[in-house]
Amino acid sequence: MSLKMVRSGLWAPLVVALALSTLASAAAAQAAAGDAVRGAKVAYTCYGCHGIPDYRNTYPTYHVPKIFGQRADYIIAALGEYKAGTRQHGRNGTMNAQAASLSDKDIADVAAFFAGATPLKGDGATGTPPAIVATCAACHGPDGVAIAGTGAPNLAGQHADYLVNSLHGYQKGTRQNAIMQGFAGQLKEEDVQAAAKWFAAQSPGLWAQKASGAKY
Numbered sequence: 001m002s003l004k005m006v007r008s009g010l011w012a013p014l015v016v017a018l019a020l021s022t023l024a025s026a027a028a029a030q031a032a033a034g035d036a037v038r039g040a041k042v043a044y045t046c047y048g049c050h051g052i053p054d055y056r057n058t059y060p061t062y063h064v065p066k067i068f069g070q071r072a073d074y075i076i077a078a079l080g081e082y083k084a085g086t087r088q089h090g091r092n093g094t095m096n097a098q099a100a101s102l103s104d105k106d107i108a109d110v111a112a113f114f115a116g117a118t119p120l121k122g123d124g125a126t127g128t129p130p131a132i133v134a135t136c137a138a139c140h141g142p143d144g145v146a147i148a149g150t151g152a153p154n155l156a157g158q159h160a161d162y163l164v165n166s167l168h169g170y171q172k173g174t175r176q177n178a179i180m181q182g183f184a185g186q187l188k189e190e191d192v193q194a195a196a197k198w199f200a201a202q203s204p205g206l207w208a209q210k211a212s213g214a215k216y
């Protein structure tokens with residue numbers, strides 16, 4: 001834990017994170033059991049949005065997130081939250097409906113498929129990060145490749161406008177997570193924009209893929 005975090009009172013969420021890491025490893029163990037080959041079939045309906053270049057959510061408008069290369073434990077957690085309704089996707093609940101149609105096995109398998117055989121590997125940051133990134137690096141890595149066991153998602157290569165929307169969601173409380181609401185709540189708008197821009201520009205990172213296998 002950096003001095004900066006202690007001074008700014010950011011240590012409390014970190015303690016929560018450490019407590020939660022046990023849960024995250026349990027989820028990771030479950031993910032390891034996921035059948036990626038079967039998951040590829042479950043993923044068929046997902047290409048309709050996650051496999052269309054530049055596809056956007058409307059009201060508010062932001063890019064559909066990239067989920068190829070995402071951590072399996074995070075995908076399992078996210079789909080579980082959509083399914084339970086604790087994470088609401090807009091007024092129409094598109095992702096809530098998608099997740100509701102999946103069994104726990106479907107979720108574990110589809111997570112293994114999207115995560116891929118080899119997890120993204122951090123290679124350190126390219127360039128000089130904006131100061132705020134020091135606060136995020138303990139979990140998301142300086143280059144947006146998440147530290148295993150923290151439950152944090154990979155942010156590298158993600159669409160910047162999606163990251164901004166997620167951070168605004170935590171700030172407004174429309175997206176709930178004790179850890180991230182603590183961190184996002186302390187961010188000024190310029191920090192939100194700077195962090196999103198930084199992580200979006202990092203490589204290697206997340207990607208989108210068409211049903212044909214073409215990556216972009």
Ligand code: HEC
Nearest residue numbers: 045046048049057064065067075078079089094095098110
């Ligand atoms: C109709 C379009 C659409 C379809 C089909 C769709 N998604 Fe999504 N998905 C979205 C949008 C838009 C978001 C961002 C929602 C938000 O901001 O919470 C999202 C978010 C997600 C997230 C969270 C990503 C993150 O970084 O937090 C996961 C995981 C996900 N989708 C998995 C799937 C899976 C698995 C399928 C197929 C079973 C699927 N999606 C089908 C549009 C779609």
Ligand code: HEC
Nearest residue numbers: 014017135136138139151152153163166167177180183195
């Ligand atoms: C103590 C660990 C920790 C720290 C530090 C942290 N995060 Fe997170 N972050 C998480 C976890 C865990 C999640 C998943 C929360 C959820 O399920 O909603 C997350 C989720 C996110 C998301 C949502 C991504 C998506 O795909 O929707 C964004 C954006 C994000 N963090 C940005 C940041 C930024 C910017 C900072 C620094 C100011 C930061 N985080 C600091 C643990 C952390």
